[in-house]
Amino acid sequence: MTALIQARGLRKFFGTTDALRGIDLDIQRGEVVAVMGPSGSGKSSLLHCLAGVLLPDSGTVSVGGTVITALSEARRSALRLKEFGFVFQFGQLLPDLTAVDNVTIPLLLGGMKRRQALTAARGWLDRLGLEVAADQLPGELSGGEAQRVAIARALVTQPSVLFADEPTGSLDSLAAENVLTAMLELVRKAGTTLVMITHDPRTAAYADREIIVRDGQLAATDRVGVK
Amino acid sequence: MNPSVVRLAVIGSRASWGRLLGITAGVAVGVTLALLLGGAYQGLGARDERSSWMYASGEYVVGGDTGPGAVTADMASLGDDRVALAHTTDRHEGDRIVRLDLAAPTTSSVTIPGITDLPQPGEYYASPALIDRIAQVPPDELGDRFGTLTGTISDSALASPDSLVVVVGARTSALIERPAAQIVTSFTDVPHRAGTNYQTVAIVGAIAVLFPVLLLVSIVTGLGAVARRERFATLRLIGATPRTVAAIAAVETSATSLIGALIGVLLAALLGPVAALVSVDDGVFFPSDLAVTPLTAATVVAVTVAASAITAGGRIRRAGIGPLGQTKQQAEKTPSLLRLVPLAGGLGILIATTVAVLAGLLVPRVGTLVVIGFTITTVGLLVAGPYLTLLAGGIMARRSKTAAGVIAGNRIRRTPVATFRSVSGLVVAVFMVSVFAGAATTADQSVAPNDGPGLLPVSTLIQYLDSTPAATDPARTEAARGRLAAISGVTQVTTIFTIDSGEGPDANRLLISADAVNDLNLGIVPSAPVVSVNSDALSGAPAVFTPAEATDVAELTPRILLIGTNGSPAAIERARTALQAGTIAGTGWMPAGTRTDLADDRLQSMAASFANLAYLGIGVATLIAGLSLAIATISAMIDRRRMLALLRLLGMNLAGLRRIITLEAAAPLLSVMAISIGLGFLVADLILVGLTNGGRSVGWPDARYIGALLASAVLALAAVAVAVSRLGKNTDLAAIRYE
Ligand SMILES: Nc1ncnc2c1ncn2[C@@H]1O[C@H](COP(=O)(O)OP(=O)(O)OP(=O)(O)O)[C@@H](O)[C@H]1O
Ligand SMILES: [Mg+2]
Numbered sequence: 001m002t003a004l005i006q007a008r009g010l011r012k013f014f015g016t017t018d019a020l021r022g023i024d025l026d027i028q029r030g031e032v033v034a035v036m037g038p039s040g041s042g043k044s045s046l047l048h049c050l051a052g053v054l055l056p057d058s059g060t061v062s063v064g065g066t067v068i069t070a071l072s073e074a075r076r077s078a079l080r081l082k083e084f085g086f087v088f089q090f091g092q093l094l095p096d097l098t099a100v101d102n103v104t105i106p107l108l109l110g111g112m113k114r115r116q117a118l119t120a121a122r123g124w125l126d127r128l129g130l131e132v133a134a135d136q137l138p139g140e141l142s143g144g145e146a147q148r149v150a151i152a153r154a155l156v157t158q159p160s161v162l163f164a165d166e167p168t169g170s171l172d173s174l175a176a177e178n179v180l181t182a183m184l185e186l187v188r189k190a191g192t193t194l195v196m197i198t199h200d201p202r203t204a205a206y207a208d209r210e211i212i213v214r215d216g217q218l219a220a221t222d223r224v225g226v227k
Numbered sequence: 228m229n230p231s232v233v234r235l236a237v238i239g240s241r242a243s244w245g246r247l248l249g250i251t252a253g254v255a256v257g258v259t260l261a262l263l264l265g266g267a268y269q270g271l272g273a274r275d276e277r278s279s280w281m282y283a284s285g286e287y288v289v290g291g292d293t294g295p296g297a298v299t300a301d302m303a304s305l306g307d308d309r310v311a312l313a314h315t316t317d318r319h320e321g322d323r324i325v326r327l328d329l330a331a332p333t334t335s336s337v338t339i340p341g342i343t344d345l346p347q348p349g350e351y352y353a354s355p356a357l358i359d360r361i362a363q364v365p366p367d368e369l370g371d372r373f374g375t376l377t378g379t380i381s382d383s384a385l386a387s388p389d390s391l392v393v394v395v396g397a398r399t400s401a402l403i404e405r406p407a408a409q410i411v412t413s414f415t416d417v418p419h420r421a422g423t424n425y426q427t428v429a430i431v432g433a434i435a436v437l438f439p440v441l442l443l444v445s446i447v448t449g450l451g452a453v454a455r456r457e458r459f460a461t462l463r464l465i466g467a468t469p470r471t472v473a474a475i476a477a478v479e480t481s482a483t484s485l486i487g488a489l490i491g492v493l494l495a496a497l498l499g500p501v502a503a504l505v506s507v508d509d510g511v512f513f514p515s516d517l518a519v520t521p522l523t524a525a526t527v528v529a530v531t532v533a534a535s536a537i538t539a540g541g542r543i544r545r546a547g548i549g550p551l552g553q554t555k556q557q558a559e560k561t562p563s564l565l566r567l568v569p570l571a572g573g574l575g576i577l578i579a580t581t582v583a584v585l586a587g588l589l590v591p592r593v594g595t596l597v598v599i600g601f602t603i604t605t606v607g608l609l610v611a612g613p614y615l616t617l618l619a620g621g622i623m624a625r626r627s628k629t630a631a632g633v634i635a636g637n638r639i640r641r642t643p644v645a646t647f648r649s650v651s652g653l654v655v656a657v658f659m660v661s662v663f664a665g666a667a668t669t670a671d672q673s674v675a676p677n678d679g680p681g682l683l684p685v686s687t688l689i690q691y692l693d694s695t696p697a698a699t700d701p702a703r704t705e706a707a708r709g710r711l712a713a714i715s716g717v718t719q720v721t722t723i724f725t726i727d728s729g730e731g732p733d734a735n736r737l738l739i740s741a742d743a744v745n746d747l748n749l750g751i752v753p754s755a756p757v758v759s760v761n762s763d764a765l766s767g768a769p770a771v772f773t774p775a776e777a778t779d780v781a782e783l784t785p786r787i788l789l790i791g792t793n794g795s796p797a798a799i800e801r802a803r804t805a806l807q808a809g810t811i812a813g814t815g816w817m818p819a820g821t822r823t824d825l826a827d828d829r830l831q832s833m834a835a836s837f838a839n840l841a842y843l844g845i846g847v848a849t850l851i852a853g854l855s856l857a858i859a860t861i862s863a864m865i866d867r868r869r870m871l872a873l874l875r876l877l878g879m880n881l882a883g884l885r886r887i888i889t890l891e892a893a894a895p896l897l898s899v900m901a902i903s904i905g906l907g908f909l910v911a912d913l914i915l916v917g918l919t920n921g922g923r924s925v926g927w928p929d930a931r932y933i934g935a936l937l938a939s940a941v942l943a944l945a946a947v948a949v950a951v952s953r954l955g956k957n958t959d960l961a962a963i964r965y966e
Contacts, residue, residue, distance in 0.1 A: 053876055053960050074880055081878025092873055094634060096641040101624075101633055108630035109879055137641075 004029040004160065004193055005050055009059035012045050019045040020056065021216035029160070032187065032194040034207035042216040043197045044165055050195065051084055051163050052076040064160070081109055085154030087164040092150050093138035099149045100125060100134040106157045124152040128182050144175035151183050155192070162187060164196040168203065180206065249858065250480065251487040253447035254531060257440035258491025260847065261527055262519045263502050270516030278386035280340045280414040281325055283312065307336045310345065311402045312411045317818040318803070319369050320796050324357065324391040326818070330399040339394060339414045341384025346396030350377040354385050354392040368800040371808040387510025404695055439652035439851040444535070446649065446859045473540040480539035481532050488528040495519060505843055562643055566614040570607030576600035577913040584917050597914050601662070604910055608658055612651055612899055617643040619898040631883050635890035649859030650896045652852025653939055654903050660845045661907020662914070664932035681750045681769045683822060686794035688802050689765055690819035692786055704785040711790055714805055716798020718791040719746045724783035733776045737762050737787070740780040744772070747789070767822055790819065845935055853942030860892050860950035864957060872958040884958060885951045892947045
């Protein structure tokens with residue numbers, strides 16, 4: 001079976017910084033992958049390249065057989081909307097919109113009717129235990145609640161891949177645990193592929209596979225073909 | 228204060244240099260306009276004062292009669308301390324000439340400002356602009372009207388370099404025959420004519436122009452607020468007290484605005500001569516009228532610097548920057564319904580005044596009430612703006628079907644004050660232009676009389692004859708008719724008669740002999756030796772002829788000469804000159820005029836004489852407001868670029884982002900602008916009806932108004948387009964990091 005995401009020979013420079021130095025990586029459909037590594041090793045750069053947010057300076061990424069590194073920005077946007085969800089450490093909710101309106105945005109972008117979108121968004125917020133917070137503004141939410149709203153927004157389009165960059169990095173351990181289990185439960189149930197950067201080995205332990213990035217390269221055991 | 232701390236605060240990045248440059252430019256524009264407007268205010272006062280002598284008046288002379296208050300005319304000699312004066316408005320090619328006919332003994336001690344001696348019969352003094360004009364056209368079109376030029380009226384006695392003024396010497400015996408002759412003892416202490424009115428308008432105009440300028444400065448000083456807040460937070464983190472931070476902001480801003488203000492003074496000095504070319508009330512300014520005294524300039528600079536320092540310091544302190552940098556976005560206070568109160572109050576005053584006037588109640592100081600009502604309404608519009616914006620945003624947020632609409636609507640709803648601020652300049656400009664255009668509609672309608680079959684042609688001169696025996700002597704009138712008919716370009720001359728006493732069907736009708744009336748070509752004429760026609764046919768109403776009771780014009784009194792011309796300006800001016808020059812002179816004291824001329828005399832309204840200034844002011848205000856909108860839109864976009872880039876990351880395309888930014892500017896603009904236009908016309912109607920006792924009401928605005936509206940719409944669109952065109956670059960995913 002071919003991998004859902006295939007990265008080959010990824011290189012990325014920022015000025016003189018060599019952020020990615022030749023990465024090959026396969027990720028299977030439905031797999032939960034934890035990405036670990038020291039600060040500044042290139043984890044976020046890798047995630048952004050896999051998701052088509054950044055274009056690598058050389059190398060290719062294909063998702064479901066489509067070479068996304070060859071697509072136009074507009075096509076990559078459309079792909080992100082349809083196939084990918086994103087969760088970051090913090091500050092990703094639109095501050096002027098209530099929680100439920102925040103969650104409807106990807107649906108509206110996909111052309112869904114407002115009424116339907118609101119119903120669907122409330123459903124996802126309920127599933128994440130946020131019934132009461134639905135009509136609050138992000139500024140009025142706790143950190144854990146805000147992260148769960150972000151997860152709802154990422155999953156509401158039922159993407160095939162969820163990219164998460166330290167999704168619990170700004171939370172205390174109890175809140176982190178709650179957010180993480182809620183996210184994993186939903187991801188597993190839907191068969192969504194999860195690529196999650198984390199610094200916390202306990203978090204990584206929930207994953208099917210851990211990969212380690214060092215100096216812009218994968219640690220030996222994680223290289224494609226070496227298993 | 229530690230200099231390295233200041234350096235850290237001020238010289239942060241390229242963006243902060245851009246910001247300082249923006250403040251400098253904004254302040255420079257503001258100070259330039261403030262000084263020019265201040266100059267215009269002074270200048271309008273100065274020119275009224277200089278030209279006030281032309282409106283000298285005294286007791287009327289009533290030829291032969293000795294009615295109450297009248298001076299008897301048996302005055303072979305006036306004495307050395309009195310002159311006889313007649314004030315008339317003459318015309319040349321549509322421009323008005325102030326003509327003073329004056330009779331005084333050679334030994335007179337009376338003096339007129341601007342001329343050395345009083346003119347003797349046959350002599351005249353003229354303003355430079357009139358002298359130029361006399362030299363440029365053949366004498367039989369203008370120069371022959373006055374006699375021999377003996378001197379120039381100096382600029383120190385003229386309102387404007389364009390003023391057409393002539394002081395003509397006359398014989399006492401001839402002058403005191405005239406109905407308008409007065410006995411005047413002094414030309415030097417004449418009360419100002421309409422000066423205060425003009426200055427009131429200048430003040431209202433200044434507010435209308437300065438408001439967008441202040442807005443521009445306030446928007447510009449808010450530029451890059453987010454980046455700045457972060458930098459100040461860093462300072463707080465390393466130990467600066469809130470007072471230090473506020474002081475740094477104040478120093479930084481006052482230094483910048485000082486430079487801006489000095490540039491403004493320089494620009495005002497350079498632009499003064501250009502601004503002087505704006506024509507107000509029939510004339511441009513003398514450059515010296517607009518010159519600003521060093522004291523005024525220094526005051527404006529000082530006030531600007533102090534005000535900007537206080538605002539900047541206060542704003543920083545209010546922002547409550549803590550050492551923890553990224554403070555949570557401060558929520559705006561939701562505007563309440565109470566914000567509609569001033570607007571309702573202003574409209575209430577205007578409506579109450581109008582209703583009271585229409586009901587026939589005696590309202591004291593209607594003019595003042597109207598100005599107060601108008602001012603409160605304008606301020607009320609600004610106060611109400613955020614509330615109306617909130618409503619518009621709320622509707623949009625709820626009703627929108629697209630992501631862009633939901634995002635923009637919610638943004639507007641959460642920040643109505645800031646959103647309205649960015650469009651308020653255009654809103655005020657549009658409101659003002661609507662009031663002005665509405666109020667000016669009446670004047671414009673009457674200035675351009677209609678022409679067509681059955682109507683007296685606008686190329687026909689109307690000469691009213693004096694009621695003196697000499698002027699109404701039929702033989703003399705016949706002779707004048709013959710001489711006028713011989714002038715090249717004159718097509719026919721018709722005498723109009725009236726009956727002497729006002730009884731019977733011919734009363735208040737104009738009577739014409741049957742032979743003459745056919746030449747007029749004004750439609751079907753009944754066959755009768757004398758026909759009568761409605762008197763308002765002379766002011767453009769359709770002519771209706773009926774047989775007259777009278778049967779012979781020889782029994783009637785000649786009253787009016789109608790001089791038909793081929794319509795060329797030269798022919799009209801030749802006939803007009805002949806009527807005043809030696810050959811025919813004495814037929815009438817009031818110079819002949821066409822229908823257009825006479826309508827213009829009657830309806831020369833303040834709105835019309837201010838059209839240039841008003842449209843210029845509105846133009847400047849619109850430009851600055853458009854600039855403000857552009858800057859506000861760009862800076863809102865830069866401050867939120869992280870959020871916008873995030874939307875791109877989520878899969879929104881650039882078109883979607885553009886739609887957000889456009890909606891955020893356009894939705895409040897269109898909704899509040901629609902209200903401004905509606906309110907503007909309502910207010911114009913209330914003002915007109917109130918001031919004219921219901922005599923006039925608003926009509927359709929002219930092309931300039933539509934032009935001004937289109938211009939502001941185009942400007943607003945351009946402003947948004949500029950912002951939007953930078954969207955791609957500012958939300959480049961490679962440049963913004965998400966963690
Ligand atoms: N937009 C950028 N411009 C310049 N340099 C960048 C940019 N993004 C990343 N880098 C550099 O590339 C390297 C890898 O950065 P990256 O963010 O991928 O690391 P990371 O593993 O995610 O670190 P952390 O765990 O601290 O988030 C770093 O040296 C960083 O400074
Ligand atoms: Mg990272």
